[in-house]
Structures are given as C-alpha cells and as structure tokens.
Amino acid sequence: MGYIIAIHNQKGGTGKSTTATSLAVLLGLLQRDVVLIDSDAQGNATDAMGFRSRRVNGGRGYAEFLQNKRNGRTIVQRKVQRSGMVGSIGVLSASKEKLLSLEAQLQHPMLSMNTNAVADKLTELADQKDYVIIDTAPGVTHLSVAALKAADVVIAPVVPTAWAFEGVQEVHNTLMAVRDSEVPVWPVMVMASRNKASRKTYSSLKEKYDGDVFDQIIRRSGSVEGYESKGKTLLQVRSTSTAAQDYVAFAQEFLSRMEEEEA
Ligand SMILES: Nc1ncnc2c1ncn2[C@@H]1O[C@H](COP(=O)(O)OP(=O)(O)O)[C@@H](O)[C@H]1O
Ligand SMILES: [Mg+2]
Numbered sequence: 385m386g387y388i389i390a391i392h393n394q395k396g397g398t399g400k401s402t403t404a405t406s407l408a409v410l411l412g413l414l415q416r417d418v419v420l421i422d423s424d425a426q427g428n429a430t431d432a433m434g435f436r437s438r439r440v441n442g443g444r445g446y447a448e449f450l451q452n453k454r455n456g457r458t459i460v461q462r463k464v465q466r467s468g469m470v471g472s473i474g475v476l477s478a479s480k481e482k483l484l485s486l487e488a489q490l491q492h493p494m495l496s497m498n499t500n501a502v503a504d505k506l507t508e509l510a511d512q513k514d515y516v517i518i519d520t521a522p523g524v525t526h527l528s529v530a531a532l533k534a535a536d537v538v539i540a541p542v543v544p545t546a547w548a549f550e551g552v553q554e555v556h557n558t559l560m561a562v563r564d565s566e567v568p569v570w571p572v573m574v575m576a577s578r579n580k581a582s583r584k585t586y587s588s589l590k591e592k593y594d595g596d597v598f599d600q601i602i603r604r605s606g607s608v609e610g611y612e613s614k615g616k617t618l619l620q621v622r623s624t625s626t627a628a629q630d631y632v633a634f635a636q637e638f639l640s641r642m643e644e645e646e647a
Pocket of ligand 1: 395
C-alpha cells in the first residue's frame with residue numbers, strides 16, 4: 385500500500401511543478417514504484433516530462449485515467465537517468481482541454497464524477513504503487529480538492545516572501561474545509577537566496593510549523609530558470625546546479641520521513 389503526496393499551494397509560481405517532478409524522478413531513481421500525476425491544465429509537469437505533443441502521450445493521461453478509458457492503460461512509463469543511475473516513473477499527463485472539461489464536469493457533480501470519486505480512484509492507484517505524487521494547479525480547483533481529500537501528506541512549497549505564511553495557512557484552511565481527518569502539511573522553502581529575506585522566512589516558518597518544515601532548503605539557481613520549456617526536468621537541465629543538488633537531499637529527507645516508521 386502506497387502513499388499519496390499532494391504538492392499544493394494556492395499561489396502560483398511557488399515551485400509546485402518543480403518540486404513534484406524532481407521528487408518523482410528522484411524516487412524513481414531510488415527504485416520506488418512512482419506515478420507522477422499532472423492535475424494542472426497548464427501542464428508544466430507534463431512539459432517537463434517531455435510530453436509536449438499529443439502524439440507523445442497518445443491520448444493517455446490523467447483525464448483518461450479518471451474516465452476509465454483505454455482499458456485502464458493510461459499511465460505512460462518514462463525512463464529516468466541521472467549520473468549513472470537509471471530508473472523509471474509512471475506519468476499521468478495533463479491535456480489542457482481534457483482537464484478543463486473535467487473541471488467543468490466536476491462543477492456539476494454526478495454519481496460517477498465528483499471529487500470523492502476522483503479521490504477514490506487515487507487511493508485505488510496508490511494501493512498498487514509506492515508513491516503517487518500529484519502536482520496541483522494554483523487556486524482551488526476541483527481536481528486539487530480531490531487530491532487533498534485523498535492525500536496522506538501535503539507538501540507545500542513556499543518562496544521566501546511575505547506571502548509564504550499565508551500560502552501554508554491557506555493549505556491548512558482548505559484541508560479543514562474538505563476533509564474531517566487530519567493530514568500532515570510539510571512546508572519546504574524553495575528558490576531561496578543567501579539574503580536576509582530568505583533567512584527570515586525560513587526561521588519564521590520553523591517557529592510556526594517547527595518539525596513539519598523540511599530542513600533541506602532548495603536554493604534558487606539562475607541556470608535552471610524556465611527549464612520546463614526545454615521539455616526536461618530541472619534535474620536533467622543542469623544536473624550539477626545547486627537547485628538539483630538540493631532536491632537530491634530533499635528527496636532523501638522525504639524518504640526518511642516516510643519510511644522511518646516502516647523500518
Ligand atoms: N530552484 C529554482 N531556481 C530557479 N528557478 C526555479 C527554481 N525552481 C523553480 N524555478 C522556476 O520558477 C518558475 C515557477 O516554478 P514552478 O515549479 O513552475 O511553480 P508552480 O508550479 O508553483 O507555479 C518556473 O519557471 C521554474 O523554472
Ligand atoms: Mg505548476
């Protein structure tokens with residue numbers, strides 16, 4: 385039985401897609417059975433995984449998965465590589481039109497298609513995997529609500545600005561509104577600089593959320609900005625960048641949190 389990890393923050397540009405793709409790829413390299421889901425119609429994670437044209441994903445993706453299309457064969461397996469390590473991850477990619485039409489359907493819930501039904505599908509999938517990593521859209525979409533309903537852990541990437549707290553607080557508020565059971569929210573500071581604002585944000589986050597905050601900070605690296613438009617993940621664009629190195633340590637911290645109780 386695996387875990388569902390939702391990567392969520394209502395604010396845009398806080399490193400959600402970067403964190404989701406990097407974590408999924410690193411878990412794949414560490415031989416975990418992982419599925420990366422792109423639930424954002426913008427499809428940044430989809431781009432980063434190199435599925436830019438419809439021909440590449442062949443009409444298989446998250447929308448088709450939720451609609452039980454293609455005889456259940458909707459996950460596309462991708463080989464991942466990094467410094468001599470080889471692995472693979474499953475991807476449920478985003479097709480803009482299909483996810484938007486799904487959102488419209490979820491606006492008028494039916495028996496077969498509502499956020500609880502989506503959450504159930506996610507749980508079923510996680511039962512067969514080690515990790516299901518879900519990249520969510522900014523704002524509060526129905527697909528994000530479904531991901532939050534199903535999540536075992538929510539990772540909230542925050543950038544070092546005055547809105548960092550508001551971002552984490554909003555995640556907590558949304559969770560309270562959509563489910564009864566408690567679920568851990570783990571903030572991670574991304575795109576950090578060596579300036580006062582970054583240090584202050586981090587220490588205040590620690591003060592408020594304590595051990596929930598990841599020790600590992602992801603630094604801003606100019607060399608990876610806009611990496612997704614190249615159809616590659618951050619780890620592939622500049623594998624030696626500070627940001628890539630930080631994500632490696634972050635993935636290890638994540639695993640030790642998740643698998644500590646099992647060991
Ligand atoms: N550590 C980093 N260093 C530099 N640029 C980054 C870093 N992480 C993300 N970016 C860039 O910041 C932008 C926003 O990141 P993204 O992960 O797409 O955020 P979100 O999914 O929350 O909107 C992207 O253009 C990405 O290339
Ligand atoms: Mg995104």
